[in-house]
Amino acid sequence: MTKTGYEYLDHEADMGIVGRGKTLEEAFESVGMGMIDLVKGDSAFNANKQYEIVCEAEDIPGLLIAFLNEIIAQMDLNSCLFIKCDNVIIDSVNHRLSSVLSGGDIADCLDKENLGNEVKAATYCGLRVSQLKDGFYEAQCVVDL
Amino acid sequence: MSEEVTLKRLSDTLWEIPREGDMLVPGRIYGDDEIIGHLRGNKNTLKEWDALLQVKNVACLPGIMTASYAMADIHPGYGFCIGGVGAFSVDEGIVSVAGVGFDCNCGVRVMKTDLSIGDVTPKKEDLANALYRDIPAGLGSTGSIRLSKRDIDKVLIKGAVFAVNQGFGEEEDLEYCEEQGAIKGAKPENVSDKAKQRQFRQVGTLGSGNHYLEVQVVEEIFDTEAANAYGICKDQVLISIHCGSRALGHQIGTDYLPILEKASRKYKIPIRERELVCAPIKSEEGQRYLSAVNGGINCAFANRQVLGHLARKCFARVLSASEDSIRVLYDVGHNTAKIETHTVNGRKTELLVHRKGVTRAFGPGCTDVPERYQKVGQPVFVGGTMGTSSYILKGTARAMEETFGSTIHGAGRALSRHEAKKRWNGKEIIHSLAQKGIIVKGHSISSVAEEAPGAYKDVNRVVGVMHKAGVNLKVARVRPVICVKG
Numbered sequence: 163m164t165k166t167g168y169e170y171l172d173h174e175a176d177m178g179i180v181g182r183g184k185t186l187e188e189a190f191e192s193v194g195m196g197m198i199d200l201v202k203g204d205s206a207f208n209a210n211k212q213y214e215i216v217c218e219a220e221d222i223p224g225l226l227i228a229f230l231n232e233i234i235a236q237m238d239l240n241s242c243l244f245i246k247c248d249n250v251i252i253d254s255v256n257h258r259l260s261s262v263l264s265g266g267d268i269a270d271c272l273d274k275e276n277l278g279n280e281v282k283a284a285t286y287c288g289l290r291v292s293q294l295k296d297g298f299y300e301a302q303c304v305v306d307l
Numbered sequence: 308m309s310e311e312v313t314l315k316r317l318s319d320t321l322w323e324i325p326r327e328g329d330m331l332v333p334g335r336i337y338g339d340d341e342i343i344g345h346l347r348g349n350k351n352t353l354k355e356w357d358a359l360l361q362v363k364n365v366a367c368l369p370g371i372m373t374a375s376y377a378m379a380d381i382h383p384g385y386g387f388c389i390g391g392v393g394a395f396s397v398d399e400g401i402v403s404v405a406g407v408g409f410d411c412n413c414g415v416r417v418m419k420t421d422l423s424i425g426d427v428t429p430k431k432e433d434l435a436n437a438l439y440r441d442i443p444a445g446l447g448s449t450g451s452i453r454l455s456k457r458d459i460d461k462v463l464i465k466g467a468v469f470a471v472n473q474g475f476g477e478e479e480d481l482e483y484c485e486e487q488g489a490i491k492g493a494k495p496e497n498v499s500d501k502a503k504q505r506q507f508r509q510v511g512t513l514g515s516g517n518h519y520l521e522v523q524v525v526e527e528i529f530d531t532e533a534a535n536a537y538g539i540c541k542d543q544v545l546i547s548i549h550c551g552s553r554a555l556g557h558q559i560g561t562d563y564l565p566i567l568e569k570a571s572r573k574y575k576i577p578i579r580e581r582e583l584v585c586a587p588i589k590s591e592e593g594q595r596y597l598s599a600v601n602g603g604i605n606c607a608f609a610n611r612q613v614l615g616h617l618a619r620k621c622f623a624r625v626l627s628a629s630e631d632s633i634r635v636l637y638d639v640g641h642n643t644a645k646i647e648t649h650t651v652n653g654r655k656t657e658l659l660v661h662r663k664g665v666t667r668a669f670g671p672g673c674t675d676v677p678e679r680y681q682k683v684g685q686p687v688f689v690g691g692t693m694g695t696s697s698y699i700l701k702g703t704a705r706a707m708e709e710t711f712g713s714t715i716h717g718a719g720r721a722l723s724r725h726e727a728k729k730r731w732n733g734k735e736i737i738h739s740l741a742q743k744g745i746i747v748k749g750h751s752i753s754s755v756a757e758e759a760p761g762a763y764k765d766v767n768r769v770v771g772v773m774h775k776a777g778v779n780l781k782v783a784r785v786r787p788v789i790c791v792k793g
Contacts (some may be wrong), residue, residue: 172723173356174382201446203753231561238505238554268447276752277446279724280515280793282409282557285385286564286581287356296451300553304382306385306409307516307722 165298171288173304177279178288182220187250189291189299190226190259194247197305200242203278206273209245209264214290220257223291224256227303230284236263243268243277275299282306310357314343319518320379320776324363329577330367334362336377339772346381356663360390364579365393369587370400372651372658376710377692378665379772380719380764384408387585389664389719394711397646401576405584406432406661407644409560411603413518413551414640414666415688416611417699418486421632423522423542430625431616434522435746435789437621442520442614443512444793445750452613459503460495462510463555464607467638475511475616477497477631483677485667488608490645494598502558506606509553511613515711515754515793517717518550519690520618522789523697529781531700532765533635535684537636539783546618546633547697547785549690551642552607559603562786563596566758595729597659598773611638635697637686639675641666641716647675649711660711668702668714668779687769691716693747693759693790694740699733700772700779714779718766727762728753736760738791749792758792 166188171178177200181192200221217228233247244265251260271277287304294300315323324334324342326776336343336359346359358381365387366375367791372394381390393406407462427434443450452464452473462469467481467488497502513520520707523545528534539545552559570586570593571578578584586593619633624661644661651658669676669685684701691697695718708714722730731753736759740747749755 170725172721172725175720176383177724203751220568224565234557235501235505235554238509239501241449241508243447260724271447274445274447274750275752278753279751279757280446283561285409290501291579294346304385 163199165209166192168192168248170196171229171254171302176307178302178304180300182298182300186299187241187252189301190229190256191247191250191251193226194229194233194299197233197281198247199245201281202245204269205273207266211242211266212273213240213263213265214260216258216260218256220275221270222255223289225252225259226291226303227286227289229261229307231261233263234281242266242269267268279307312363320772324359325413328365329370330363330705332366332374334366334369334428335374336362336381337379337772337776337778342379342772356383359548361386361388362391364583365391366479368393368401368403368581368585369394369576373395378713378714379769384663386580387661387663390715391663392665392710392713393661394648394649394658397588397621397659398657400588401585402588402597402644402659403630403661404560404561404563405583406597406663407600407627408549409557409641410642411556411559412607414607414611414638416638417549417636417688417689418546418615418619418633419538420544420628422626422628424544424788426626427522427544431746431789434621435748436793437625438520438618439748439782441611441621445515446792447527448512449508451617454507454509454510454567456507459507462494462609463493463498463602463605465489470609470612475613480612480615480635483635484608485640488612488638490601490604492598493601493605494561494631497599498559498602499562499597502555502562505558506553506555507578510512512549512553512611513614513793514553515751517758518553518793519693520560520614520791521547522682522784523547524788525783526696526786527781527784530701530755533782536680536683537699539636540618545785547688548611548618550610550614552603553610555605559599563599566592567596595639598645604640604652604687606644607640608638613759623713623754625791639666639688643713658711662713664716665713666716667712668706670702670704670707687714689715689766690716691766692760692763693758693787693792694743694745696765696784696786697754698781699764699780699783699785700770703777705777706779710778714773715769718769720760720762721764722755727757727759731756731759733755745787755792
């Protein structure tokens with residue numbers, strides 16, 4: 163895989179996502195995009211809304227799980243789908259994160275048959291957040307489908 | 308403790324991980340050479356994706372009784388393997404989020420009609436279209452039951468009873484549900500507002516992924532006495548609904564993982580996998596989690612009650628059948644943690660039984676089963692795939708002795724979703740199944756590819772192992788005629 167972006171990892175029942183970036187924030191954003199694309203599939207819709215999210219956890223790996231679970235929850239709470247997460251800001255001392263999600267109402271999606279997977283939860287399975295020898299960051303976990 | 312797993316064969320169908328290190332009991336796994344070979348050959352890059360190690364880790368948890376079990380549909384899960392059973396002393400034992408998972412009381416409801424396949428075939432297309440239209444399914448779908456935000460607490464307490472009170476079904480439906488469709492002990496105050504808000508529009512929705520509604524026909528009867536007790540016969544048309552507690556269950560799992568992680572540290576229970584966190588059953592954290600799980604269990608009962616009644620209405624309208632003629636055969640979950648009484652070393656003992664991807668399978672004489680089934684044992688439903696058979700089984704005395712009244716729940720995946728999508732195209736799958744007389748209505752085309760029949764293990768093998776072991780016995784084999792996928 164390239165130094166940035168995400169890749170899916172094979173998992174017997176669900177889906178692993180590994181994301182990379184120049185910074186911890188970019189690596190988290192890459193995993194978030196991997197999950198958002200998993201849900202969005204090949205569907206197209208008008209992404210005219212933005213949602214600010216904040217979350218916190220006990221440690222940095224836990225923060226990745228909290229971030230992904232917050233994205234999942236926001237889809238149900240707002241009946242919407244996302245196309246993007248960005249502006250990820252991480253407070254590494256207090257293990258807090260904020261981000262902005264861009265999306266639109268699911269009711270406005272005209273090709274629902276092209277949607278991807280519903281994600282139940284991000285799990286601690288395979289959870290890893292690390293800085294690589296080349297200085298880039300890598301984050302991964304498995305999401306339960 | 309070593310992460311190497313030693314396996315000893317006890318019989319044709321049962322294997323043991325002998326006690327070593329911190330294990331309090333042995334591990335016991337049902338399987339034949341192929342099932343066990345697949346597990347041993349499964350060299351994943353991540354150690355957590357090892358179902359056998361997960362069986363071993365559960366065997367180390369405080370208060371576990373007899374053995375850490377896995378049924379023949381075992382595959383890697385989160386903390387517990389899928390197909391894992393862990394029964395714990397209510398005094399010294401623990402409750403674990405991993406033993407329930409992210410979909411409390413995901414389960415199967417089967418309804419029986421008095422129609423034969425010959426009655427349905429001429430209107431099969433109309434029926435499939437009606438079910439596709441009227442059963443809310445797929446990503447972002449909303450339920451047809453109208454709730455106020457306060458009502459969601461009633462769903463958590465009353466389960467299927469709430470749905471019946473709202474006009475979705477009949478009193479008699481409840482008699483044929485595990486726990487009569489409403490387990491006691493749910494406390495809505497222990498379920499987060501976020502969980503309730505996520506679920507608010509989703510009561511009575513099927514979901515997506517491997518959840519489905521199938522119209523099935525009974526292809527073969529193996530056990531006439533049990534089939535008579537269940538009221539099923541060859542060529543009869545059945546409705547099978549597989550779904551769970553939707554977003555509410557997902558959020559309960561998410562919310563309680565960090566709470567039980569802290570509890571594990573507080574009560575000094577080693578965390579062997581980050582998902583395998585737990586709290587003593589009698590602790591404040593354990594009691595809170597159990598009361599939330601009970602709410603999730605009831606939510607799933609309510610979902611299946613609503614969906615069952617919507618399917619009943621479709622049948623009545625399209626086939627001019629009377630609604631009263633479509634009755635619940637049984638409704639049973641496969642992701643639960645419940646307090647039950649079992650005989651351990653000759654003594655009746657109260658236990659908390661976790662069943663993760665495992666169906667309760669009570670044998671003859673259990674009063675927790677509808678009176679009409681008590682002589683033969685509880686019905687168990689094992690889902691195959693949209694292109695292959697499913698099974699109706701019965702629980703046995705042996706299941707009560709060996710597995711705390713538990714058995715398999717499905718075929719289990721053979722290929723990852725990723726691999727399945729590379730191999731198959733959803734539209735082609737729909738076309739090829741149509742040639743075999745199976746109408747598939749999928750809300751997501753890619754989901755149909757992921758759920759391709761070839762992506763699953765052979766259900767006949769998995770059922771055959773448990774039948775040979777005597778943990779459950781075959782009653783009937785059914786095949787799909789219509790499949791609505793989320």
